Amino acid sequence: MFWEDGAVASTKRLSNRGSGRRAELLAIAGELFATRGFLATTVRDIADAAGILSGSLYHHFDSKESMVDEILREFLDAQRETNEQVLREASDPRAAIAELIRRSFGAMRRYRAAIAIFQNESNYLGGFERFGYLQQAAEDFERTWTSLLQDGRRAGVFREDLDPKVTYRFMRDMVWTAVHWYDPRGNLTADAIADQYIEILCDGIVSRE
Amino acid sequence: MFWEDGAVASTKRLSNRGSGRRAELLAIAGELFATRGFLATTVRDIADAAGILSGSLYHHFDSKESMVDEILREFLDAQRETNEQVLREASDPRAAIAELIRRSFGAMRRYRAAIAIFQNESNYLGGFERFGYLQQAAEDFERTWTSLLQDGRRAGVFREDLDPKVTYRFMRDMVWTAVHWYDPRGNLTADAIADQYIEILCDGIVSRE
DNA sequence: GTCTATACAAAGATAGAC
DNA sequence: GTCTATCTTTGTATAGAC
Numbered sequence: 001m002f003w004e005d006g007a008v009a010s011t012k013r014l015s016n017r018g019s020g021r022r023a024e025l026l027a028i029a030g031e032l033f034a035t036r037g038f039l040a041t042t043v044r045d046i047a048d049a050a051g052i053l054s055g056s057l058y059h060h061f062d063s064k065e066s067m068v069d070e071i072l073r074e075f076l077d078a079q080r081e082t083n084e085q086v087l088r089e090a091s092d093p094r095a096a097i098a099e100l101i102r103r104s105f106g107a108m109r110r111y112r113a114a115i116a117i118f119q120n121e122s123n124y125l126g127g128f129e130r131f132g133y134l135q136q137a138a139e140d141f142e143r144t145w146t147s148l149l150q151d152g153r154r155a156g157v158f159r160e161d162l163d164p165k166v167t168y169r170f171m172r173d174m175v176w177t178a179v180h181w182y183d184p185r186g187n188l189t190a191d192a193i194a195d196q197y198i199e200i201l202c203d204g205i206v207s208r209e
Numbered sequence: 210m211f212w213e214d215g216a217v218a219s220t221k222r223l224s225n226r227g228s229g230r231r232a233e234l235l236a237i238a239g240e241l242f243a244t245r246g247f248l249a250t251t252v253r254d255i256a257d258a259a260g261i262l263s264g265s266l267y268h269h270f271d272s273k274e275s276m277v278d279e280i281l282r283e284f285l286d287a288q289r290e291t292n293e294q295v296l297r298e299a300s301d302p303r304a305a306i307a308e309l310i311r312r313s314f315g316a317m318r319r320y321r322a323a324i325a326i327f328q329n330e331s332n333y334l335g336g337f338e339r340f341g342y343l344q345q346a347a348e349d350f351e352r353t354w355t356s357l358l359q360d361g362r363r364a365g366v367f368r369e370d371l372d373p374k375v376t377y378r379f380m381r382d383m384v385w386t387a388v389h390w391y392d393p394r395g396n397l398t399a400d401a402i403a404d405q406y407i408e409i410l411c412d413g414i415v416s417r418e
Numbered sequence: 419g420t421c422t423a424t425a426c427a428a429a430g431a432t433a434g435a436c
Numbered sequence: 437g438t439c440t441a442t443c444t445t446t447g448t449a450t451a452g453a454c
Contacts, residue, residue: 035332036332036333037248037332037333039246039248039249040248040333094415120329123244123245123246124245124246124249156416157415157416158414158415158416159414159415159416159417160416161408162405162408162409162414163397163405166397166402166405166406167405167409167414169387169390170383170405170406170409173382173383173386173387173389174379174382174383177382177386178378178382180382181378188372188375193375196371196372196375196376196379197375197379199370199371200371200376200379200410200413201409201413201414202413202414202415203412203413203415204409204410204411204412204413205367205368205371205376205410205411206303206366206367206368206411206412207365207366207367207368207369208368
């Protein structure tokens, strides 16, 4: 199968925490959830991809929901940690924004599947109480970015004629949707794309001569 | 139900073409597909929302797939027409890009549900032969925008240090993802958001003083 | 154009043997 | 940790009456 290499590779990377088999199955499930969608992926699909039968999955997990839950929590925990660190260490708003963008692209190496799932399935999963933390994470995220934008605006670094809320959504969409086409094995490194995005965001596409 | 007003209103607008009932049911189905997702919406959901029983839907449509097919085709036909018109009439690349962005936001009035479905479900639906036109539409779209970007680059209007492909994806994502949060009844008109997006895209968020 | 009734398939999940 | 076997629910779709 086309994704097998990737799944196995990321499995190796994750195998230091928790039971190896568990992490392996999560990597496989995550890849399927990300590419086909959560609802479109059956537990039989996951089992097939893992080379076992569907019933055997329930030895490791309560339900399909538990699997996606675990995948999302791991990613969001790491993401919150990253955001806090950037806010602590950044010297000025522009540098902080640039760093957040760079880190977001960087996260695609390890959490590409989780990011795609978060993007694509939050709307559906958010409807269940169990996944209430998804909306919380989105709000955390919004607070981080808008506070930086407002700081920069007050400091005269960012334009004053732009609505911070519109600008925030602009940036958020810009960063996260890249997960749909970003290919970690392609020509463009995550950093190269991030730099171009930062360029466009800060200075626009219009020539200055 | 919270969306009922919207569905009924857009039904009125569409009732001039085709059987009234058919268009009405499509508007209801489209709203559900857009907000809950295609797979998460059952034919019973659609029938409930329409105040009839699920079996009755099959008097109007072959299948759930036929419904989403019809919704998507109508939107994509209109969109192709719009793109061609803009290309024909635009005076220069920058004006054309700005007009495309403005029209894309403008399309949200009439095709908000279809745009969301196209965004969210292309990945899944594109896997079926019947929906091969989805990928074609995406390619058409890419051709239109990248040709404009390259023209503008050659003419010295756009920066030469940006990869046109990266820039294209940046713009595409920027425009289409707004459908996730754009509220036609909110404070911001589609044109107001479009203008801010054009501003950011062309000149960036950094202050020029 | 809608209802009643139901066929049929697929999906999530469980129990107990190995 | 996986398999066999199976239960239960849900969802798509059909047939024929009204």
